[in-house]
Amino acid sequence: MNKIEFRGVGKVYPLGADTMTALSSVDLGLADGEFVTVVGPSGCGKSTLLGIAAGLVTPTSGSVTVDGGPVTGPGPDRGVIFQQYALFPWLTVRGNVEFGLKIAGIGKAERRARAQRYIDLVGLAEFADALPKTLSGGMRQRCAIARAYAADPRVLLMDEPFGALDALTRVRMQDQLLDTWSRERRTVLFITHDVDEAVYLGNRVVVMAAGPGRVQEVIDVDLPYPRTEQTRLSPEFAALRNRVWRAVYHQPTQQPPHQPAQQQTHAKG
Numbered sequence: 001m002n003k004i005e006f007r008g009v010g011k012v013y014p015l016g017a018d019t020m021t022a023l024s025s026v027d028l029g030l031a032d033g034e035f036v037t038v039v040g041p042s043g044c045g046k047s048t049l050l051g052i053a054a055g056l057v058t059p060t061s062g063s064v065t066v067d068g069g070p071v072t073g074p075g076p077d078r079g080v081i082f083q084q085y086a087l088f089p090w091l092t093v094r095g096n097v098e099f100g101l102k103i104a105g106i107g108k109a110e111r112r113a114r115a116q117r118y119i120d121l122v123g124l125a126e127f128a129d130a131l132p133k134t135l136s137g138g139m140r141q142r143c144a145i146a147r148a149y150a151a152d153p154r155v156l157l158m159d160e161p162f163g164a165l166d167a168l169t170r171v172r173m174q175d176q177l178l179d180t181w182s183r184e185r186r187t188v189l190f191i192t193h194d195v196d197e198a199v200y201l202g203n204r205v206v207v208m209a210a211g212p213g214r215v216q217e218v219i220d221v222d223l224p225y226p227r228t229e230q231t232r233l234s235p236e237f238a239a240l241r242n243r244v245w246r247a248v249y250h251q252p253t254q255q256p257p258h259q260p261a262q263q264q265t266h267a268k269g
């Protein structure tokens, strides 16, 4: 049985007097421990898909199950990480990481130990008593990730988590995420705009198309883990990146931003 299963999932939003089909009949299964990335043009329904798995958005058709049980709302089995860090500004790093555990009724000693483990894991030990406003964007996002991990969900749903970071921090965060994933093997659904990021992280890349939002193609990424800088520089990586790029931008309703118009003229001639 798949860990997460989308079956015929559709979402229609009301739009004034009209409607907008954000997702149409998505079928997708994630096996336990998989790292699946999702790319696609803006507005193809990526966030809607993740929101449905998180239980934050109700589908208008079809269903999503986790471990065979229908998703009817948010739950502790699924950790959600968004691009905005959403930390409590008045709590320290430790306070933020412990917060959910406290709400869940976990005793102080265990709470402290669990929080410390994940603060260490994301490399924030020296900053455990710091307030978010004193941290860089990358550190705040690592704090948000530690908080999600500490709650110990078997599923991580990540929506552009590194989208606001500078390039170098982003690469570091990707490596750290893969390192943790390879040790703990949670099931990850990871949304990104970045084709390189999608290929580097995922064992499969789901390419979505817009109008209406749907799964266009699912591409296996048969690059071995652990992935390193060598992976990024390898011809196999380049080939996969090109394949995903073509799948994203050669969609019928999309054109790559740089595609010269005369290419079509040449084709005709």
Ligand SMILES: Nc1ncnc2c1ncn2[C@@H]1O[C@H](COP(=O)(O)OP(=O)(O)OP(=O)(O)O)[C@@H](O)[C@H]1O
Pocket: 013, 014, 015, 020, 021, 022, 040, 041, 042, 043, 044, 045, 046, 047, 048, 049, 213
């Ligand atoms: N609450 C809403 N009400 C109406 N329309 C919505 C709502 N949320 C999303 N949409 C529309 O549904 C479509 C899919 O949105 P969604 O945010 O899921 O796409 P996306 O692929 O994540 O986009 P992006 O990459 O730009 O974040 C878009 O056209 C969007 O305008």
